[in-house]
Amino acid sequence: MRTVRTLAAAALAGAALLGLAAPAAVADSPSATATPDTRTTTGPTEAGTSFRTATRFLPGQHATARAATGDYLYWVFPADTGQRPTVNATVTLPEAALRHGPSTWRIDVYDGLRRRQSCMYGTQSRTAGKDAAKVELACVLRPVRASADAWANDPLPGSYYVRLTVTGLPDEDLGQSFDARLGVDLKDEGGAHATDGALAVPLVPGATTADRAEADADAGRPSAVEAAAAEDGWSSGWWSDRWLWTLAGGVLAALAGVGGYVLTRGAGRPSRVPPAA
Numbered sequence: 001m002r003t004v005r006t007l008a009a010a011a012l013a014g015a016a017l018l019g020l021a022a023p024a025a026v027a028d029s030p031s032a033t034a035t036p037d038t039r040t041t042t043g044p045t046e047a048g049t050s051f052r053t054a055t056r057f058l059p060g061q062h063a064t065a066r067a068a069t070g071d072y073l074y075w076v077f078p079a080d081t082g083q084r085p086t087v088n089a090t091v092t093l094p095e096a097a098l099r100h101g102p103s104t105w106r107i108d109v110y111d112g113l114r115r116r117q118s119c120m121y122g123t124q125s126r127t128a129g130k131d132a133a134k135v136e137l138a139c140v141l142r143p144v145r146a147s148a149d150a151w152a153n154d155p156l157p158g159s160y161y162v163r164l165t166v167t168g169l170p171d172e173d174l175g176q177s178f179d180a181r182l183g184v185d186l187k188d189e190g191g192a193h194a195t196d197g198a199l200a201v202p203l204v205p206g207a208t209t210a211d212r213a214e215a216d217a218d219a220g221r222p223s224a225v226e227a228a229a230a231e232d233g234w235s236s237g238w239w240s241d242r243w244l245w246t247l248a249g250g251v252l253a254a255l256a257g258v259g260g261y262v263l264t265r266g267a268g269r270p271s272r273v274p275p276a277a
Contacts, residue, residue: 042062044056045063047073047164048074049071050074051110052205055076057075063183064179064182067180068174069176070174072164073163073165074161074162074163076162079158080235081145081198082143082235083143084143084189085144087109087138089182090134090182091137102129104127105166106137107139108124108163109162110160110163112158112160112202114161118153122138122140123138124138124139125137125167141155143155162182201225
């Protein structure tokens with residue numbers, strides 16, 4: 001029984017050590033690249049008018065722009081494997097006295113292949129009354145996956161475009177000035193949405209072959225993939241905290257096997273039986 005108690009204590013101690021080590025290992029791993037939600041640094045003060053001219057900003061920044069009602073505004077930000085982006089937009093409307101009726105505003109998010117991504121939660125389209133001062137929009141995307149089937153529309157690591165525009169309003173209100181404010185927060189979902197594969201490179205504008213990337217590196221120029229990354233770069237895509245839980249399960253299973261053997265092997269030959277029997 002002393003042996004069983006010793007093995008049980010060792011199993012509990014091993015599980016506790018693995019549980020304490022897991023958060024630290026995940027924090028130091030390449031996949032733990034989520035941008036802190038507390039950053040509110042100033043972002044760009046203008047927006048593009050197409051995918052090609054989209055204004056880049058980083059998650060945690062607040063991008064602003066002033067435009068005319070009816071314009072299409074575009075921004076682009078990076079999102080990496082295991083992250084779930086939340087896009088928030090606030091539109092400050094023209095003065096109520098200048099407007100002739102309600103207006104409907106909408107944000108759409110597209111990935112690096114310009115595929116429109118659906119929202120898990122949030123209100124990506126909202127109608128503001130004639131007297132409303134502002135309208136707020138939100139879109140919570142699905143977690144970004146390291147890889148996906150060719151036929152799937154899953155979010156993949158790379159650049160993400162946000163388009164803001166008005167989709168309905170009286171014709172008399174076209175061209176009136178409005179202000180837009182955009183922000184993106186990232187939440188790290190960890191290994192719950194991890195996959196076994198990974199893209200060769202993130203989906204970013206201007207990404208080319210490995211030979212071209214090597215030529216850019218030799219010339220001292222950042223490649224398109226490096227230029228589109230966040231401050232801490234892109235993750236490798238192969239690592240997730242599932243490895244830690246797999247290791248912990250294997251260690252506990254081995255300890256349980258040893259304990260079962262000790263319980264079932266018996267105490268050996270009884271002392272009262274003669275050696276020659």
